[in-house]
Amino acid sequence: MELNRSNQRNAVMAGFLGWMLDAFDFFIVTLVINDLAKAFGETRTRIAFASSMTLMMRPFGAIIFGVMADRFGRKLPLMLNVIMYASVSVACAFAPNYTVFLVLRMIFGIAMGGEWGLGASLALESVSPRYRGLISGLLQEGYAAGALLASLVYRFVYPDFGWRPLFLIGGLPALLAIFIRAKVKESPAWHEHKTTDWASYGRAITSNWKRFAFLVLMMTMMNFISHGTQDMYPTFLEQHRGFLPIERANTTMIAYLGAIIGGLAFxxxxxxxxxxxxxxxxxxxCFLFTPLWIAAPTALWLTVGAFMMQFFVQGAWGQVPAHINELSPNAIRGFFPGFAYQLGVAASSLFPYVQAVVGERFSYAWSMGILAATVFAAGAIxxxxxxxAKGVSFRKH
Incomplete structure (x- = not known):
């Protein structure tokens, strides 16, 4: 069963929008760390810890939704996932204290952990291997597009209405479930390899443990790189360089525009x-542009550095969906790449918190620059x- 171009386009659109809107909510938190600290009477490091807990919970979502995807198909779990993270976003707008907010961010992490594997497997199984790298870059840059969208909403909503309405807007992705239900067809590759025998499913996982271990290590490095250059950067701009909220939003938007271009180009x-x-x-x-990104002498050059850094960070990331799906067994593609990805997220989850602690003790420039340069080199190795396994077929014939 082959999908026509319309169905391929809808599958890619569902994967892209799902990841974009998921990332939108995650990045809202990074833009309002100071506001959340004041509202809940907590320190910035405690708010950064909430973001770390979001990352740490993502493997649980990868397990839950990944197994569902291999058993019931990609489409239904993706719909449920979108509704889940949109609902949690709305609930965050009404969080009365830090404890409730922390619990909600942990639940959001479960939803966020499930979305990537569902959207990537659905989209990449639906398109030709010839364009898999380009489509992979498009899918992954849904994350950067979500960050860009968060910056735009922050730029125009926050000055007049504050932080809580930003999370209310995060409820709009629930409408995407309607599109998925009406327009997206199930993956042909899943129909050919769908799981009916749990014993063979378990054997497929255990027999590929070496490949799985490598993917977890690689994704740990890649998440050190992305979260190490993104999550605390708005705080660095404010605390170390004295950027006003609008200036921070503008710089962040320019950086993520570079990310989208870089992901597609690479x-x-x-x-x-x-x-x-x-x-x-x-x-x-990335390594070569670290000084310009973190220590540029003027705001203009710092913005250029932010653009170039995210161009190359997301350039490296653009291949991740294709690369780890190509390295995954057909019968467990809903679970295998997503769980490896999210274990890497969990392993790197305290990185923003460590950056915040070191940044508060010394400086954010020192903290972010040294740590980022280290993980660039380690990740490349x-x-x-x-x-x-570039270009491997996902089909039986």
Missing amino acids: GWYSDHTSRKRAMVTGLIC VITLGPE
């Missing part, structure tokens, strides 16, 4: 070279030593 590049080469090239460039 995704296309990986289709014409290799996944590993594209990822390592991006990380080498891990990727270089790992396997690749």
Whole structure:
């Protein structure tokens, strides 16, 4: 069963929008850390800890929704996931204290952990292998588009209405479930490989443990890189460089515009070279641009550095959906890549908190610059030593 172009487009759109709107809510928190600290009478490091707990809960979502995806298909779990994270976002707007907010962010982490694996497997199983790198870049940059959207909403809503309405807007993604229900077809690859025998399902997981361990290590490095350059950057701009809210929003928007362009450009590049080469090239460039990103002498050059950093960070990230789905067994693609991804997230979940603690003790520039440069180098080494399966077929024939 082949999908026509309309169905392929709808599958990619569902994956992209699901990840974009999920990321929108996550990045709202990074933009209002100071407001949340004041509202709940907590320190900035405690609010950063809530973001870390969101990341730490994501593997639980990958297990729950990943197993559902292999058993019942990609479509239904994706609908339920979107409704779940949109509902939690609305609830955050009414959080009366830090404890309630922390619990809600942990629940949001479960939803966020399930979305990526569902959307990536649905979209990449629905398109031609020839364009998998480019589509992978598009899907992954749903995350950057969500950050850009969060910055836009913050720029125009926050000055007049404060932080709570930002989370109310995060409830709008529930409408995406209607689109998925009406327009998205189930993955043909899932129909061919769908799980009916739990014993063989378990064997497929355990027999590929070495591949799984590598993916977890690689995704740990990649999440160190993304969260290490993104989550505390608005706080750095405010605390270390004295940026006003509008200036922070503008710089963040420019940075994530660079991220979207970088993800697409390097995704296309990986289709014409290799996944590993594209990822390592991006990380080498990240290392070279670290001084401009964190220590530029003027606001203009700092903004240029932010643009270039996210161009190459997301350039390296653009291949991730294609790379880890190609390295995953067909019968467990709903679970395997998503769970590896989210275990990497959990392993790196305290990185923003560590950056905040070190930044408060010394400076955010020192904290972010040294830690980021270290993980750029480590990530490039891990990727270089790992396997690749570019262009592998997801179908039986």
